Amino acid sequence: MQHAKEDTLSLAKKIELLDASKRKLLGDGLELCSLDELQQVENQLERGLIKIRERKNQLFREHIEQLRKQERCLLEENAKLRGKCGLPLPLPSSEQQEVLHGGSVEVETELFIGPPKR
Secondary structure (H helix, E strand, C coil): CCHHHHHHHHHHHHHHHHHHHHHHHHHCCCCCCCCCHHHHHHHHHHHHHHHHHHHHHHHHHCCCCCHHHHHHHHHHHHHHHHHHHCCCCCCCCHHHHHHHHHCCCCCCCCCCCCCCCC
């Protein structure tokens, strides 16, 4: 019974410390922190941000690669359908050629408002 009480007290202290740490990371309860403690919190946040940005960039790269694969499939399907309908195949742009051959393309888009230029 005594051992269970000690475990309970130990776990309660751990929960309290974790809760205090969480509040500090959220910017609460910083009034009593020393300069060293504030520096440690800042370092923790910076390390966390680095990991978050790395993961976000990884997800963006994966999504871009999926979109490129989807574009290649759609370009190939479009070419097949045009062939079945007897329509001439358009000459692929240099960007489409790179996509079809597995290259990467940086596309610059420009907004234009008004009637098309002739």
